[in-house]
Amino acid sequence: MARPPIAIIMGSQSDWATMRHAAETLDALGVPYDTRIVSAHRTPDRLVAFAKGARAEGFQVIIAGAGGAAHLPGMTAAMTPLPVFGVPVESKALSGQDSLLSIVQMPAGIPVGTLAIGRAGAVNAALLAAAVLALHDPALSLRLDEWRKRQSESVAERPSNEG
Ligand SMILES: Nc1c(C(=O)O)ncn1[C@@H]1O[C@H](COP(=O)(O)O)[C@@H](O)[C@H]1O
Secondary structure (H helix, E strand, O other): OOOOOEEEEEOOHHHHHHHHHHHHHHHHHOOOEEEEEOOOOOOHHHHHHHHHHOOOOOOOEEEEEEEOOOOHHHHHHHOOOOOEEEEEEOOOOOOOHHHHHHHHOOOOOOOOEEOOOOHHHHHHHHHHHHHHHHOOOHHHHHHHHHHHHHHHHOOOOOOOOOO
């Protein structure tokens, strides 16, 4: 069986409530992925093994979600040439501002594509990862077009008291 092209990694089980939105978006697009808990802080050896081996494992894009002192996306990017998209998970103490700033402010030379805090960021990370794969996958490109069409059609012309 072909290896999944996308890895969704996260710093903790507690991030899954946010990162599952990335997984569900990839499900809707028919894009296979693998999910892993990897922490730069709590499982540093696992992080090194994952990041250094990610390309050889067949991954093409990595989505990394973390909260608080969110070093996971940047440390992953430091150890792989693959594109890394970072999702700042909303932290309790600082509402994700800490996660956002930890992920976004990378030094020149090691890029992390940083998305919005929380669910929107997780969904958009999946869409962006799929768009990267779609550059060389016309069938996926069509599915992305369909996804946007369905989204447009789901927006009512006028607001309703029901919604
Ligand atoms: N930011 C990181 C990293 C990392 O960057 O490697 N590892 C865990 N964490 C974060 O700690 C938060 C709290 O974790 P717990 O809920 O397990 O205490 C999570 O949002 C996780 O991403």
